[in-house]
Amino acid sequence: MEGPELVEAIAQYFKFTERGTNFATEARAGLTTFMVMAYIIFVNQSILTAGFGDADARFNPASLAAATALVAGIMTIAMGVIGNYPFALAAGLGINAIVAFSLTGAGLSPAGAMGVIVLEGLLVTVLVLVGLREEFRIEHALVARGLYQRDFERGQSRQVAQLGQGESYAKDYDHVHQERAEHAHPEAVGLRKTGDRLGRHARYKKFKSTADERG
Numbered sequence: 001m002e003g004p005e006l007v008e009a010i011a012q013y014f015k016f017t018e019r020g021t022n023f024a025t026e027a028r029a030g031l032t033t034f035m036v037m038a039y040i041i042f043v044n045q046s047i048l049t050a051g052f053g054d055a056d057a058r059f060n061p062a063s064l065a066a067a068t069a070l071v072a073g074i075m076t077i078a079m080g081v082i083g084n085y086p087f088a089l090a091a092g093l094g095i096n097a098i099v100a101f102s103l104t105g106a107g108l109s110p111a112g113a114m115g116v117i118v119l120e121g122l123l124v125t126v127l128v129l130v131g132l133r134e135e136f137r138i139e140h141a142l143v144a145r146g147l148y149q150r151d152f153e154r155g156q157s158r159q160v161a162q163l164g165q166g167e168s169y170a171k172d173y174d175h176v177h178q179e180r181a182e183h184a185h186p187e188a189v190g191l192r193k194t195g196d197r198l199g200r201h202a203r204y205k206k207f208k209s210t211a212d213e214r215g
Contacts, residue, residue, distance in 0.1 A: 014084060026086065033088045037072070044068045044091045051100020052110040059110045 007023050016022055045064035052059045072090035079087045095117065103113035 014080070014086075029086070037088055037090055040072070040090045040093070041065050041069050043093065044096055047093075047096050048100045048110075051097070051104055055104070056110045 011017065011023060014026070016026070042065065045061050045068060048059065048064050049061050068091050072088070075089040076087070079085055079089055099113045099117060103116055104110060108116070
């Protein structure tokens, strides 16, 4: 199978057209994913080495780094070839700290701590095969949806209250701003001064008329 035929076969197998992608895009995405995940090779072995210490010579930095890379490569290839999903898998930060410090701190050897994780993985696999994990996932999704709906409705209520309060503040601001604008406008100031002068003149005429009548 030549180059173009191989690319076409890969595109058909991974459904590039249906997913709106192509070989070049997926190649760049795969390289980018590797670059942002490669740190786990060094971080995982450093955490495990710090927790295990010299308890078992088999768990040295070189072997742990190699195992981390090997497991990530095998599981990522399996996810793509078997599951037909573009997901990369690798050791998770967090559970390695439990293995390195919590389980070994409880008295387990490094091999025994690793064995606990193997058993945990087998248990999860059984739950997937019998369908219990799917039921749990649906139940949790329904609960999460209910909580989201509740929080959303509460958020809408708060927004409505804040909107009403904001409109009240806006009306008060517009009223004050309008009054200040009227007082500050030159024409308004001129009219007010003219009115004051006319008022004083009218009061003066009334006072003079009263004085003349008395005189």
